[in-house]
Structure formats: C-alpha cells, structure tokens
Amino acid sequence: MTSARYVVVGAGLMGAATAWQLAGRGEEVVLVERDVPAGPRGSSHGSARIFRYAYADPFYAELVVRSEPWWARLERGAGRRLIDRVGGVDHGRGREPERLARVLEAAGVAHELLGPARARSRWPQLTVETSVLYQPGAGVLDARAAAEAMVELAVAAGAQLRTAWPVRGIARTGAGFTVSGPGGETLDAGHVVVAAGGHLPDLIGELPLPAAFLAGLPRLRVRQESAFHFPYRDPDRPWPTTIREDGGLPVYSLPGGRDAGFRGQKVAEYHGGRPLRSAAAQDGVVDPAHRARVVAHVRAHLPGLVPEPYAETTCLFTSTPDEEFVLDSAGGITVVSPCSGHGGKFAPLLGAMAADLATGATEATGAAGVPARFRPGTAARRRRG
Known part of the structure; x- marks a missing residue:
C-alpha cells in the first residue's frame, strides 16, 4: 500500500x-x-484541438486570456511548442462574427472583422457568405x-x-x-x-x-464523437482553423497535425455524436450517417479539400446541459x-x-x-x- x-x-x-x-x-x-x-x-488523445478566443460569452474569452501565461509556462518547462498559431476563422449567420468581434475587443484580443469578398480573397479554400472574424492568435493545440x-x-x-x-x-x-x-x-x-x-x-x-x-x-452527458481527415487540394496553401455555423450544428475544421500525417484538415460536427451512458459504452465505430453529413459539408463549404476522408477517428465529449x-x-x-x-x-x-x-x-x-x-x-x- x-x-x-x-x-x-x-x-x-x-x-x-x-x-x-x-x-x-x-x-x-x-x-x-x-x-x-x-x-x-x-x-x-490526438495532436489536434482548436485553441481559440472567440466565445460569445465574455467570461470564456477572458478565461482563454488568463490561460495564456500558463501555456507559456508549460511550453518553457516542456521545451517544446504545444500550440501552433495558424490563426482562426469564424463565420456563418449562427456564429455572429460581429458579436464575437465585440467580445474580443473588450477582452483585448487581436482580431479582424472582414467582409465576405475580402475573406474569400484571403481564404479561397473556404466558401464564405457572411462576415468573418479572424483571430491571428488562434491555432492548433497538441492535446x-x-x-x-x-x-x-x-x-x-x-x-x-x-x-x-x-x-x-x-x-x-x-x-x-x-x-x-x-x-x-x-x-x-x-x-x-x-x-x-x-x-x-x-x-x-x-x-x-x-x-x-x-x-x-x-446531469452529465457523454457522446462518442467522430472526426474525419480530408486531403488538401493544394498542400502548400496554409490553412487556419475554422468554425462555421448556419443554424444547424456548428462544423469545425483544423490542420490535422501528425495524426493525419500533416497532409489534411480535420473536420467534425460539434456535439453531433452518439449519446452513451458512459465511456465504458464506447465502441470506436464511426456512424456512416455522421460521415455522410461531414462529407456533404466539405463538398459544399470547404472547396480546398478533396471530399473523400482518408482517415477517421472517434473521441469522447462529456458535457453538462x-x-x-x-x-x-x-x-x-x-x-x-x-x-x-x-x-x-x-x-x-x-x-x-x-x-x-x-x-x-x-x-x-x-x-x-x-x-x-x-x-x-x-x-x-x-x-x-
């Protein structure tokens, strides 16, 4: 003992x-x-999670700012970079980019608010119909x-x-x-x-x-979520993280890191997975209907990706209401x-x-x-x- x-x-x-x-x-x-x-x-698990500041709730935006010194301390102690600051894009009517920009302004977080035409010029690999919030300090966290x-x-x-x-x-x-x-x-x-x-x-x-x-x-709710990796049409074009919301479930994407051989974008629905009693009930099996929805999203909204996943995985979200x-x-x-x-x-x-x-x-x-x-x-x- x-x-x-x-x-x-x-x-x-x-x-x-x-x-x-x-x-x-x-x-x-x-x-x-x-x-x-x-x-x-x-x-x-895995090497790719979104690190972002854009929250509609100022509390969480400010909490990200408060986390920054701790990440810097961890990276110094570990002697390695843990966040790749590729920038982050938020768009879509449900995402309310203008509102997010006001929150980041109040929190002192660097950002840009771009019109659709300017955003499409900067990121032709995305389909954009609304204004876009860009956070240069956002990126990919190696979890x-x-x-x-x-x-x-x-x-x-x-x-x-x-x-x-x-x-x-x-x-x-x-x-x-x-x-x-x-x-x-x-x-x-x-x-x-x-x-x-x-x-x-x-x-x-x-x-x-x-x-x-x-x-x-x-009450705690566990979901078995699925994520899919899609190859880049142009491997030399830099990609930001993205969150698009247009009334349905938000869909997010980010450079897939070493899990995807650094050659594709990870794409997933937020809270679109299968409910479980607990982690003990997970089976690691991707739902074909879930895959079909994400492929359809890539085909419609991420033209810089080949709409055929070359890798996929599951993970767990445990959430409160x-x-x-x-x-x-x-x-x-x-x-x-x-x-x-x-x-x-x-x-x-x-x-x-x-x-x-x-x-x-x-x-x-x-x-x-x-x-x-x-x-x-x-x-x-x-x-x-």
Missing part, C-alpha cells in the same frame, strides 16, 4: 494539469490512469503532447505515475480515503481529485460525497470534469484552479481562483444550509 497526500484519478489533460500543479507546489501526489496518459479511449508534458513535469517534481491502473472504488477511511485499483492494490490518500472524463458518470454516484453536493451537480465546466470540492474530494467538449484550451489554468480547491487555497492566496459558476455542488450545499 502507498500513501500520498493527493491521489489524482485520470491522466488526461485535466488530471495531468492538476497533478503538475500540485507536484509543483511540493505536494505528495500519485497520478493513476486506467490506460496511458491521454490514451486513445479518452477525451485528450496528447500537452498532457504528456504535464505528466513529465509532475513526475520530475516528485509525483508518482501509475498506468494501467483503473480505479475500482474510493472509500472513506478515517480522515482520508482508500483508493482501490487492479489486482487488489490500494492507495491511501488524504484527498482525492477525480478527473475521469467520460468515466465520471459511472464513478460519481459511488464517491463518498455529501448527498447535497451530489444533488447540486448537473449548459456546457459549463464542473470544478468543485466537498469532503476531501475534488471533481475536475467534465469540460463539455471545449475545455482543452484551458487545461493548465483549470489545473491551477483544481489545485487551489484541493489544497484549500483562497482566491487571494491561490494560483488561479475558482469561478463560482464552476462549483454547482458547493452552491447547492450552501443553499440547503
């Missing part, structure tokens, strides 16, 4: 970020992962490399890593907890951080958390997820927030401070007395 002040469950982006932050503060940390960090059956970097830095700071270590149970024992793993192995912990992503729906009801706290948490995050703590357990399919860009900052919660740091003395809107369980407990 191993004892540690903190056991962090899950080594995707959020768990890795929390372990990095805790270990960097000199805390005893054991990070456990059912597979490998940012493994292929989780939400943090797996970021998670691996945070794990490496956590281990270098003294954390222990256990892979192939699925959690079988978490029980309160005296002033702490016993975390049970494979083959009868156990860990003693003073505090447990649960960052289990799509496995959280299976775990949450089994955690020794106060009933009022559990009652305040939102309002797509907010859950970052809350009660009774010695901190819950860090879900992040509703858009949380990866905030990972180092959310790790700092989670470390603040776990250690009991206040907003004044902690590294980040935790917004009240991320703490539904604690708010419910306060309301109920």
Whole structure:
C-alpha cells in the first residue's frame, strides 16, 4: 500500500494539469490512469484541438486570456511548442462574427472583422457568405503532447505515475480515503481529485460525497464523437482553423497535425455524436450517417479539400446541459470534469484552479481562483444550509 497526500484519478489533460500543479507546489501526489496518459479511449488523445478566443460569452474569452501565461509556462518547462498559431476563422449567420468581434475587443484580443469578398480573397479554400472574424492568435493545440508534458513535469517534481491502473472504488477511511485499483492494490490518500472524463458518470454516484453536493451537480452527458481527415487540394496553401455555423450544428475544421500525417484538415460536427451512458459504452465505430453529413459539408463549404476522408477517428465529449465546466470540492474530494467538449484550451489554468480547491487555497492566496459558476455542488450545499 502507498500513501500520498493527493491521489489524482485520470491522466488526461485535466488530471495531468492538476497533478503538475500540485507536484509543483511540493505536494505528495500519485497520478493513476486506467490506460496511458491521454490514451486513445479518452477525451485528450490526438495532436489536434482548436485553441481559440472567440466565445460569445465574455467570461470564456477572458478565461482563454488568463490561460495564456500558463501555456507559456508549460511550453518553457516542456521545451517544446504545444500550440501552433495558424490563426482562426469564424463565420456563418449562427456564429455572429460581429458579436464575437465585440467580445474580443473588450477582452483585448487581436482580431479582424472582414467582409465576405475580402475573406474569400484571403481564404479561397473556404466558401464564405457572411462576415468573418479572424483571430491571428488562434491555432492548433497538441492535446496528447500537452498532457504528456504535464505528466513529465509532475513526475520530475516528485509525483508518482501509475498506468494501467483503473480505479475500482474510493472509500472513506478515517480522515482520508482508500483508493482501490487492479489486482487488489490500494492507495491511501488524504484527498482525492477525480478527473475521469467520460468515466465520471459511472464513478460519481459511488464517491463518498455529501448527498447535497451530489444533488447540486448537473446531469452529465457523454457522446462518442467522430472526426474525419480530408486531403488538401493544394498542400502548400496554409490553412487556419475554422468554425462555421448556419443554424444547424456548428462544423469545425483544423490542420490535422501528425495524426493525419500533416497532409489534411480535420473536420467534425460539434456535439453531433452518439449519446452513451458512459465511456465504458464506447465502441470506436464511426456512424456512416455522421460521415455522410461531414462529407456533404466539405463538398459544399470547404472547396480546398478533396471530399473523400482518408482517415477517421472517434473521441469522447462529456458535457453538462449548459456546457459549463464542473470544478468543485466537498469532503476531501475534488471533481475536475467534465469540460463539455471545449475545455482543452484551458487545461493548465483549470489545473491551477483544481489545485487551489484541493489544497484549500483562497482566491487571494491561490494560483488561479475558482469561478463560482464552476462549483454547482458547493452552491447547492450552501443553499440547503
């Protein structure tokens, strides 16, 4: 049996970020992962996630700005670039580019608002009918490399890593907890951080958390999403990330990175995947109807791509009904997820927030401070007395 002040469950982006932050503060940390960090059956695998500032909600735009110093710190510590700043394009009537531009103006984020003709001249590989918001600082986040970097830095700071270590149970024992793993192995912990992503729906009801706290948490929804890689017609033309929304589901695209051999654009619908009970129900099978919708979108709106996918993959989104995050703590357990399919860009900052919660740091003395809107369980407990 191993004892540690903190056991962090899950080594995707959020768990890795929390372990990095805790270990960097000199805390005893054991990070456990059912597979490998940012493994292929989780939400943090792959080399291509959109990093963007464009949110209609000023809160999230400002949160991206707050995340920037943490990304810079991580890249310095890891000695590698984790965000490729290729720029980002948002367009379509449902995307409301003018509104996004006002939000970015208030947040102090560099951007341009272009008319359709000028946008088509700059990006002939796109079909554009509305004004376009361009963010030069947006780009592609290498999710797996970021998670691996945070794990490496956590281990270098003294954390222990256990892979192939699925959690079988978490029980309160005296002033702490016993975390049970494979083959009868156990860990003693003073505090447990649960960052289990799509496995959280299976775990949450089994955690020794106060009933009022559990009652305040939102319903969690897991989807098996699909993404497709399409070859560039002109391999030498630079591509930005794109988000187009015209009343239906938003469709996003981004340079596919090493996952696609650097020769194509990754394209997907946002929240267009199949609902699951939890990550345990995923099968990794792409829905043919989903593929057909994305191919039709490419044919109609991305003329710079050959409308025949040469690679495809699935991943998991775990979301709340309002797509907010859950970052809350009660009774010695901190819950860090879900992040509703858009949380990866905030990972180092959310790790700092989670470390603040776990250690009991206040907003004044902690590294980040935790917004009240991320703490539904604690708010419910306060309301109920």
